[in-house]
Amino acid sequence: MQLQYPELLWGLLLLILPILVHLLRLRRYRKTPFTNVKVLQRIFSESNRSSQLKKWLLLLARLGLISALVISFCKPFITSDNTDNKKDIVVYLDNSFSMQARWKNSNLLEHSAQEILQNFPEDFRFSFLTQSESFTQVRTKELQQKLLNLEFSPATLTAEEIQLRSSALFSSPDSTERELWVFSDFTGWKPQAWEEWNGARVKALPIEAETRQNISIDSAFLERSGTETLDLIVLLTSDADMERSAVSLYNREVLIAKTGVEQGAGGDLEAQFTIPADTELAGTLQVSDSDLFYDNTLYVSLSKPGKIRVLSIGAAPADYLSRIFTSDTFTFLQSSLRELDYSILEQQHLIILNELETLPTSLSSPVLDFVEQGGSLIVIPSENTQISSYNQFLNGFGSGLEQRSDSDNLITSINFEHPVFQDVFEKQIQNFEYPKARIHYGLQGAFQQIIGFQDGSPFLAGRDGIYLFAAPLSGVNSNFRKSPLIVPTLYSIGRGSLPRADLYFQIGQKAVVDLEISLQEDEILKLQTPGYDFIPLQQSFSRKTRLYFGPEPAVSGNYEIDYRGDTLQYVSFNYPRLESIQASTPSVVPSTFETYSDASSLIAEYQNTTRVTLLWKWFVILAVLFLMAEMILQKTMR
Incomplete structure (x- = not known):
């Protein structure tokens, strides 16, 4: 037998009281002379023996009463043989979107929550884990409102994430027996990820949807069907x-x-x-x-x-550029270096240094500021480029020019994986009429090759909005201007200098949106949809403002980008479709899990293995019996 409050045993000191009463309660007898002394002496002896027995029985009854009451307040109990190690329970309730599937008159999530509330004792203590929340050592009654109002989460936890988060909720002593109870439909679970895990004994309560038929809108995209x-x-x-x-x-x-x-x-x-x-x-x-x-x-x-502003700086012919950067999408300007108005540089989205022989500091410095502010740049060298002047400028971007080669070189390779050519070609072209360059420069640095020469060297390379050609594009030096490849290349670079916002973004993934607005020092942009709003991470440049998204937003919908109370534009966010993709696949419970049909059988097994028999009620009954015994002794014995 064990005691929950052994410190109350000090109450047994109260046993001294009935003992003292018994010792001090001595009756005095007065002698009275009678004629028949023999008879009186016999009666006196019998009466005295009966009184002594009553006193001892009363003492025992009172000692028993006090002892039983003290022990009952100590809360005595006995445990089964299987409770040497305390069980540490973590309950994982899957509230992913796949739990929206119908089950009778509710859904899988509501049914699982009701299983917990109806079968777990109110004072049952465990740790609780969902897709987005966790609670350490709580009782069932404390989670009642949370379970009744639990919402679906767009998050999808991998096996490794569930294992890591549940391990963090277990108590630290190694002697504790750990158990993870899983309530899930097991959609998309990978059994092989659980074969090697020994962090806890896993018990599963799988629940099957009535039907797995599902209609899902997977994605959407735009195609131009005409000019309008x-x-x-x-x-x-x-x-x-x-x-x-x-x-x-x-x-x-x-x-x-x-x-x-x-x-x-x-x-x-x-x-x-x-x-x-x-x-x-x-x-x-x-x-x-x-x-x-x-x-x-x-x-x-x-x-x-909005129209994208493009500025070409140089004396080289730019009529082919004006035919590419057409007025319906672009605002194209051309200027010689001598006539350049430097004040318009910061207003552009794309600047083309078109076959300048040298890059003076008066130009390179503001262009460098332009690039640092998020602008895009194309550098086309000239036939008589001063390499030292170019490299002084290009070294700031980790690139540069090498010595000029005057041998013909065919342009034969295209990096279809580069963002410049994303969604440009329906298929990878392997055989086309190769343009060539009569003279070209070697390119230094870590710029990624976009278009390459036959010998493997880059003809066009770029990184982070900066693009560098290895050869001039004037007619006498290259026929690339007459190649069909020049149009999608330069057009894509131009469109990328102020990309149109995507149709939508996926919640939880990083995304960037550029807006044609320049904010003042204390101004911010806010995104809002009915019932939800937030302020995204934002960076202001001289010509545009860039918004960054990641953990927020957490709710799907069409969001207004609010500026001074006006809506600049809308941007859309949607939940990932992973749950929909997995919804039609059969759910598989890992073979290492112990499965149960319902929560009642699971909690019954737990209670049987951790049964605690309370004895305090029996000691209260024993105290009542001692009290009744004392009353009977007082009434019946003299």
Whole structure:
């Protein structure tokens, strides 16, 4: 037997009181003479023996009463043989989006939460873990409101993350027996990641959705269908019949289009909307589905594109540049070095140093400031370039020019993986009419090759918005200007100097948005959507402001970029579609897990192995019995 409060045993000192009372309570007898002394002597002796027995029995009853009461207050108990080591429990409740799947009249998450509330004792102590939150050593009754109001989380934890976070919640003593109880549908779980883990004994309560049929809007992208229109292509996946399904497009709250789902050339399900090219859109794409409803919506946004300002500095002919940087997308200016207005440099998005023989400090210094402020730069050397002058400028970017070579060199390789050519070519071109350069310079530094010569040296290299050609582009030195490759190359560089914001971004991934606005010192931009707003990390340049996204936002939707109470444009964020991709795959519980059909069987096993029998009630009953014995002795014995 063990005592919960052994310090109360000091109460046994109260046993001294009945003993003292017994010793001090001596009765005095007065002698009275009688004629028949023999008879009186016999009666006296019998009466005295009966009184002594009563006193001893009363003493024992009182000692027993006090002892039983003191021990009952010490909370005595006995434990089973399996409770030598205390169990340390961590309960992991999966609240990912896949738990939205239907189960009877609720969903998987609500059912799992009710299992915990209905079967766990109110004073049951454990640590609690979800996708986004954790609680150390709490009782069931303390988590009641949290479980009733638990929301779905876009986060998807890997096996390593679950193991690491649960290990942090376990108590530190090694003698403690650790158990991880998992409530999940086990969608996307990788059993092999749990085979080597010995951090805890894992007990699983898998729950199966009634149906795994799901319709999901996977992604959307734009295609130009004409000079005045854009095609918005929406890709979907479905385990159900999509013949009667339709995708709706809303601009804010107004339904502007609705179309059916068709099978594309590649076998994918897709829907197509044609919209004006200059549309300003805070769009919501929706499809009806009763299972995983989070992936039935995709938020997209379009802003009216501003014109990109391009400045060419140099005496070399620039008519081919004006034909590439057309007025519908760009504002193109050309100036010689002698006539250059330096005040307009900071207003540009892209500057082209077009075959200058030398780069004077008066030019290189403001251009360097321009690049540091986020501007883009193209450097095209001339036939008679002063290499030392160029290298003094280019060394600040970790690059430079080497000696000139006068031998012909074919331009034969294209780095299709470079961001300049992203989404430019439908397929990688292996055979085309190779342009060539009559003279060219070697390029130094760690710039990434974009276009290369036949001998493996770079013809065009770039990094972080700075692009360096190895040869002049004038007609007598190279026929690259007549190659079809020059148009997508320079056009893509120009568009990239102020890229149009993506249709949407994925929550949790890093993203950057450039805005055509310059902020004052104390000004900030704020993003807001109904019920949620935040201030993103932002960097202000002389010509633009750059917004950085990562941990925030945490909620999907179309966000207004607010500046002084006005909306500059919209930007959209969506939850990852990983749960949708995994929803149709069979769930697999790792073989190392012990599985249970419901929480009642799990908690029953736990209570059987950690059973504690409380004895204080029995000692209270024993005290009552001693009290009754004393009363009976007082009434019946003389």
